[in-house]
Amino acid sequence: MKTDKKSQVPLLEGLYLGYPAPENSCTRLDNFKYDDQTKSWTNHFGIEKYFSNAATFPSSPSGRVDSLYSYLRHGGAAQHLIFEQGGAIYEVNGSTEGYNTLKTGVKSPVQNQPPAQFCEFGRYIICVTGGRTAPFKYRGGQVMPLGWSFKTSNPNSEDPASSFPLTATYNDYFIQSPADFVQPEAGSLTVVKDREFPCLGSTTAGDKNVYSYKVSAVNEAGSESPLSSETVDVEWTTQTIAKPSGNVTSRTAVLLDNIFTGPPGTVYRKVYRTKNNGSAYYFCNIVTGNREVKYVDYIGDDQLAALAPDATESVPFPAPAAQVCATFKNCLFLDGGRSNPTRIFFSKPLMPDTFGAFDYFDVGTRAGGSITGLFSYYNVLLVFRERAIDIITGDAVNGFQISPFIDTVGTKSPSTISAIPNRGIMFLAEDGVYLISGNFQQLRLEINKVSSAIDEIFERSNREQLPRAVAAWHPLWKEWHCYFSVGGSPLLTQGVIFHENGSWSTRSGFHVSALTVDGSGNMIVGSDIGAATAASGQPAGNGLMVLSGARIGGYVGTTNQDPPVEAPPLTSTFRSRWHDWGYPSLKKHVKYIYLYLWTGGDNPITVSWYRDRDWSTATSNTSPQTIIQRADHPDQPVYGTAVWDTDAWQDTYFTQIRIDIGQFACSDFAFQLQTSSPIALTGYAVELNTSPQETIGAKKV
Amino acid sequence: MAYTWTKKTITDGNIVSSREFDNAVDTYVDTLNGGIDRDNLPLDIVDLREQSDVLSIGRHWIIGNCTPAANTSQDDGVFSGLLVNHPKGNHIRGLGYTSDIIDGGGNITYWKSAPLSGVEEGMMTITYTQSTFVPKYWTYWYNSSGAAKVARKYFKIFMKYNGVVVYEGEAEFQSWLTKTHTATFPVPAGDGLVEVGLFIPKQEGDSDLQVVITLLAGQIVAFNRRR
Numbered sequence: 001m002k003t004d005k006k007s008q009v010p011l012l013e014g015l016y017l018g019y020p021a022p023e024n025s026c027t028r029l030d031n032f033k034y035d036d037q038t039k040s041w042t043n044h045f046g047i048e049k050y051f052s053n054a055a056t057f058p059s060s061p062s063g064r065v066d067s068l069y070s071y072l073r074h075g076g077a078a079q080h081l082i083f084e085q086g087g088a089i090y091e092v093n094g095s096t097e098g099y100n101t102l103k104t105g106v107k108s109p110v111q112n113q114p115p116a117q118f119c120e121f122g123r124y125i126i127c128v129t130g131g132r133t134a135p136f137k138y139r140g141g142q143v144m145p146l147g148w149s150f151k152t153s154n155p156n157s158e159d160p161a162s163s164f165p166l167t168a169t170y171n172d173y174f175i176q177s178p179a180d181f182v183q184p185e186a187g188s189l190t191v192v193k194d195r196e197f198p199c200l201g202s203t204t205a206g207d208k209n210v211y212s213y214k215v216s217a218v219n220e221a222g223s224e225s226p227l228s229s230e231t232v233d234v235e236w237t238t239q240t241i242a243k244p245s246g247n248v249t250s251r252t253a254v255l256l257d258n259i260f261t262g263p264p265g266t267v268y269r270k271v272y273r274t275k276n277n278g279s280a281y282y283f284c285n286i287v288t289g290n291r292e293v294k295y296v297d298y299i300g301d302d303q304l305a306a307l308a309p310d311a312t313e314s315v316p317f318p319a320p321a322a323q324v325c326a327t328f329k330n331c332l333f334l335d336g337g338r339s340n341p342t343r344i345f346f347s348k349p350l351m352p353d354t355f356g357a358f359d360y361f362d363v364g365t366r367a368g369g370s371i372t373g374l375f376s377y378y379n380v381l382l383v384f385r386e387r388a389i390d391i392i393t394g395d396a397v398n399g400f401q402i403s404p405f406i407d408t409v410g411t412k413s414p415s416t417i418s419a420i421p422n423r424g425i426m427f428l429a430e431d432g433v434y435l436i437s438g439n440f441q442q443l444r445l446e447i448n449k450v451s452s453a454i455d456e457i458f459e460r461s462n463r464e465q466l467p468r469a470v471a472a473w474h475p476l477w478k479e480w481h482c483y484f485s486v487g488g489s490p491l492l493t494q495g496v497i498f499h500e501n502g503s504w505s506t507r508s509g510f511h512v513s514a515l516t517v518d519g520s521g522n523m524i525v526g527s528d529i530g531a532a533t534a535a536s537g538q539p540a541g542n543g544l545m546v547l548s549g550a551r552i553g554g555y556v557g558t559t560n561q562d563p564p565v566e567a568p569p570l571t572s573t574f575r576s577r578w579h580d581w582g583y584p585s586l587k588k589h590v591k592y593i594y595l596y597l598w599t600g601g602d603n604p605i606t607v608s609w610y611r612d613r614d615w616s617t618a619t620s621n622t623s624p625q626t627i628i629q630r631a632d633h634p635d636q637p638v639y640g641t642a643v644w645d646t647d648a649w650q651d652t653y654f655t656q657i658r659i660d661i662g663q664f665a666c667s668d669f670a671f672q673l674q675t676s677s678p679i680a681l682t683g684y685a686v687e688l689n690t691s692p693q694e695t696i697g698a699k700k701v
Numbered sequence: 702m703a704y705t706w707t708k709k710t711i712t713d714g715n716i717v718s719s720r721e722f723d724n725a726v727d728t729y730v731d732t733l734n735g736g737i738d739r740d741n742l743p744l745d746i747v748d749l750r751e752q753s754d755v756l757s758i759g760r761h762w763i764i765g766n767c768t769p770a771a772n773t774s775q776d777d778g779v780f781s782g783l784l785v786n787h788p789k790g791n792h793i794r795g796l797g798y799t800s801d802i803i804d805g806g807g808n809i810t811y812w813k814s815a816p817l818s819g820v821e822e823g824m825m826t827i828t829y830t831q832s833t834f835v836p837k838y839w840t841y842w843y844n845s846s847g848a849a850k851v852a853r854k855y856f857k858i859f860m861k862y863n864g865v866v867v868y869e870g871e872a873e874f875q876s877w878l879t880k881t882h883t884a885t886f887p888v889p890a891g892d893g894l895v896e897v898g899l900f901i902p903k904q905e906g907d908s909d910l911q912v913v914i915t916l917l918a919g920q921i922v923a924f925n926r927r928r
Binding site for chain 2: 050546601602637640678
């Protein structure tokens with residue numbers, strides 16, 4: 001049929017919820033991903049079990065997956081997939097297709113509490129939970145506490161006896177230097193010259209000797225604990241000891257007992273000591289391992305060299321309830337937690353457990369609210385607050401500086417802060433998604449809102465549950481996933497996707513509560529269902545799942561509650577924008593829709609069309625089922641009927657599928673393509689006839 | 702290496718697209734050719750024979766008695782049943798300062814393994830258990846009647862791998878001692894040579910008659926883990 005007007009959208013771009021809509025936008029784009037190679041929107045994906053060959057979901061643990069993180073070691077040879085579920089933290093054990101428990105007794109987050117936050121520090125993964133459990137670090141094998149949560153206790157020191165052989169009380173001891181046997185000088189007092197075991201004390205008979213000790217512990221990360229308080233003074237008086245070959249003076253070693261043993265990860269203890277009758281403390285020696293509690297000190301005063309660190313160099317861990325963490329310029333940055341929400345603490349460089357007494361910032365002197373996120377970007381550390389963003393620059397050697405970046409924009413969703421290739425840092429704020437971009441010199445560090453096209457969705461978000469929102473960049477599919485709560489739901493039911501072409505779409509039906517990306521670029525998600533079985537027809541899922549190319553829309557229970565079965569593929573919905581062809585008052589008769597598709601085979605699709613901005617079915621029409629084959633060519637062979645060694649392998653062809661529209665007049669026109677069949681939609685064209693008929697006069701009251 | 706999941710589902714009704722089919726199959730092939738390891742290989746899927754023959758994660762060598770040759774030892778000049786009819790019949794035999802391998806003290810390598818052939822790039826763990834006897838009587842006996850200097854008798858065990866010291870023990874003062882020394886360190890592929898030795902304080906005014914240390918049975922186990 002001849003038509004007198006044609007219009008086309010050759011390359012569909014993303015979702016736009018507003019008026020007027022851009023030419024290439026659409027009003028619904030749900031469960032599609034963008035293929036930059038063919039510039040098409042496809043639905044060749046699904047969600048399946050992490051252990052996809054397992055017949056069942058693990059029954060334990062159960063409940064929503066609260067947190068999830070993946071990190072790699074040994075050049076990717078070792079992957080640690082860590083998740084929190086049901087009050088414990090687990091690591092996936094691929095060999096047993098099960099989970100190893102890392103930590104129990106973790107208090108599950110409440111609805112307005114963010115998931116556990118992770119950051120990598122050298123070979124460690126650091127985990128903070130906002131005080132739900134003590135912060136810890138992990139490098140495979142053993143969970144170790146983060147920071148020194150206490151001041152080291154001091155050892156017991158006992159006065160040695162003043163004479164030898166012992167003539168004093170039962171508890172006295174006298175540890176003579178082996179050197180005394182080596183070099184007695186007949187007829188005179190010896191000057192002890194032993195290099196390794198010179199012993200302590202004056203060499204002049206009658207002198208009073210006084211020493212005092214402090215100890216600290218050092219862990220495998222190289223962090224030194226706070227120093228203990230000093231011991232009780234060790235005192236004795238030098239005396240002359242008669243020996244068969246001459247006289248020597250009573251220099252002795254000093255015995256320390258009950259030396260502090262550190263938490264897991266401690267590799268040795270350091271002993272500091274004063275010089276004789278001195279007050280400054282010097283490094284004396286180390287006590288290797290974390291088991292020995294006794295130490296015998298033979299070190300002479302002239303062998304003491306380095307001064308002990310100042311008491312302010314290492315203090316008890318200042319942020320036991322930290323909610324967010326980041327590594328920047330070799331230092332670990334933590335917030336102070338809910339009780340100290342405007343303070344940022346940072347560790348000594350390369351020592352994630354050592355915090356100095358003065359190594360902190362307080363951003364509470366300016367409006368902006370609590371610290372909600374930390375993210376390092378180029379040469380700055382972004383400090384996200386509820387309604388402001390600050391930046392930290394500098395380094396540990398020359399000092400860090402903090403300065404404001406922007407007021408009025410911040411985030412409550414630390415798990416949504418993500419790095420996007422070629423773009424910058426994207427995060428979810430209260431009113432939408434923002435992008436921070438800029439160069440190394442921070443001269444053009446900029447922030448821009450990128451979600452204006454879909455702000456209507458964020459208006460429906462549950463503000464109080466924004467801390468639970470999660471997001472991550474999917475490197476294989478080149479899209480940013482962000483899931484949050486809308487419409488009062490306690491679950492993250494709304495997914496919005498930012499695609500590499502800069503457009504948006506939505507995802508639904510995924511049951512996501514946590515996100516991460518594994519070493520191969522797969523997006524691993526934590527299920528928010530948390531039940532291995534479900535009633536018939538109800539969604540089931542527990543533990544970890546993965547977004548993959550499987551045409552599975554999750555799992556559903558069956559009538560006899562046997563292991564849940566695979567749910568049908570996800571339903572994908574595309575709705576065009578409303579077309580009024582420049583003059584809505586004029587009535588149009590749309591004749592044809594040409595879908596620009598890549599041939600897909602015999603799986604059918606249907607198209608529904610609507611008029612005058614009314615999406616109700618009462619005024620809609622639906623096309624017959626149509627296959628995605630070229631209309632004017634022989635069908636391409638498809639799986640199921642193609643014959644091996646007879647039919648030729650095929651390419652998919654770019655084609656146009658014409659949908660005939662029934663006769664009707666409209667001011668505005670739109671159509672919908674809703675299907676579970678695999679499709680690759682690039683654009684569309686509409687042909688119509690215009691008529692002289694116009695919108696009739698307004699209805700009278 | 703992570704699990705590998707479906708890259709694209711091939712379902713009935715889809716066009717037999719060659720590229721999609723290749724991509725789907727290549728995913729499996731790629732996984733089989735290089736993507737299988739402990740993370741995605743179920744436990745016990747490989748039986749013991751295959752583990753040891755094909756997929757072993759390492760190899761080990763058990764090396765027997767690694768003490769000095771008997772002819773390097775000498776009898777003690779005082780506590781020797783050969784020279785003195787000692788009432789307790791004690792007879793101490795071991796390495797003295799005049800032994801070639803001690804030669805007055807210092808670092809002494811007294812034992813070398815045969816080359817460990819076929820070491821793989823990875824980690825080497827050498828565990829060395831050695832029983833020793835260090836006669837201490839000399840210090841007291843010799844010095845009780847004179848003013849000569851006597852070396853303090855102790856020793857430190859060290860281990861070398863291909864000439865590089867990989868372990869140095871603490872000073873051991875005990876007379877009778879059995880101790881296990883362990884070192885774990887990265888190794889390149891190739892042959893490896895394990896050496897063990899000890900440090901003895903140099904001779905002072907001591908008599909050459911004495912035995913400084915008696916090395917009793919010693920055993921080394923070397924274990925090479927590879928990725």
